[in-house]
Amino acid sequence: QSVLTQPPSASGNPGQRVTLSCSGSSSNIGSHPVNWYQQLPGTAPKLLIYNDNQRPSGVPDRCSASKSDTSASLTISGLQSGDEADYYCAAWDASLNGPVFGGGTKLTVL
Amino acid sequence: QVELQEAGPGLVKPSQTLSLTCTVSGGSISGESYFWSWIRQPAGRGLEWIGRIYSSGSTNYNPSLKSRVTISVDTSKNQFSLKLSSVTAADTAVYYCASFKHGYDSSGYYWYFDFWGRGTLVTVSS
Numbered sequence: 001q002s003v004l005t006q007p008p009s010a011s012g013n014p015g016q017r018v019t020l021s022c023s024g025s026s027s028n029i030g031s032h033p034v035n036w037y038q039q040l041p042g043t044a045p046k047l048l049i050y051n052d053n054q055r056p057s058g059v060p061d062r063c064s065a066s067k068s069d070t071s072a073s074l075t076i077s078g079l080q081s082g083d084e085a086d087y088y089c090a091a092w093d094a095s096l097n098g099p100v101f102g103g104g105t106k107l108t109v110l
Numbered sequence: 111q112v113e114l115q116e117a118g119p120g121l122v123k124p125s126q127t128l129s130l131t132c133t134v135s136g137g138s139i140s141g142e143s144y145f146w147s148w149i150r151q152p153a154g155r156g157l158e159w160i161g162r163i164y165s166s167g168s169t170n171y172n173p174s175l176k177s178r179v180t181i182s183v184d185t186s187k188n189q190f191s192l193k194l195s196s197v198t199a200a201d202t203a204v205y206y207c208a209s210f211k212h213g214y215d216s217s218g219y220y221w222y223f224d225f226w227g228r229g230t231l232v233t234v235s236s
Contacts, residue, residue: 002156035222037157044206044226045157051220088157092221098172099221103156 003028004089004102011108017077020105022089023070028100030070032092039086039104048087049074076107084109112137114207114227122201122234128194132207132227139188140165145210146190147223148181150203158203162210163190197234204229 005023012018024030033052037045047056049065052072062077072091076083089102118130132146139146148160161171163181171179175194183190194201206229212221 033218033220037223044208044229045223046226047222047224050222051215051217054217054220056224090157090223096173098162098170099159099223101157101159 002103003093003096003100004091006087006089006102006105008103009106009108011110012079013110014079014081016079017075018079018107020074020076020087020107022072022074022102024072024091024100025070027095028070028091028093029067029072031094034065034067034072035090036065036072036074037088037090039088041085045088079109081109083107112209112225114209114225116205116207116227116230118230118232120231120233122197122232123236124198124234125196128192128197128201128205128232128234130192130205130207130230130232132190132192134188134190134209139183139190140185143211143213145170145212146181146183147208147210148192149206149208149223150201151206151229152200152203160192160194160205199234202232202234204231 036049038048039045052067053065065074086104088104093100113135115133122128145162147162151157161181163169163183178195180193207227208223209225211224
């Protein structure tokens, strides 16, 4: 059971916009920045978003994120087949004194 | 570009100790803004942080694994290592090493795992 809660699956058609959610608590999302990672099949996770809504260089602006209270969301616009992957949210947890992850959302491009 | 590479046995017997090493290339393990972490992922499941170490040897561990985990660093070899004792089938997973970057910018404190190894599958079985 992951500390952060994500829906196990999501889907969208090419070109559409999809939003993935991540729910936590006051000890993690509510008080610390959220990061998002993309994991393509058979590969290591890749940083997509840090500090709630900052994109590392090289990440397209089709990817955006936000946070409100103890929940966060990742939005991917102009969906492409290459976006099919597992997406994980992560946040520092004050109770654990370490980072915690969501269980991941598998995104399918129909 | 920093690269990380995990190495170690792919098969460990129950009750024994899992040992992995991560070699860092393209950058110094003694960099100020970095901790060095181990993360694992059981097949078909999510990510679990195991622990982290600073180049000074200071460590933080996941409380759920703390009694069985030791992470160490060898700055002369630009490597850090993981030992997980008394393993069971539940410890079967892909183990990743990753760099944990942290600092301050205009938005405040930030942290993230920026560079990852490819991961190595460790199976616990007799």
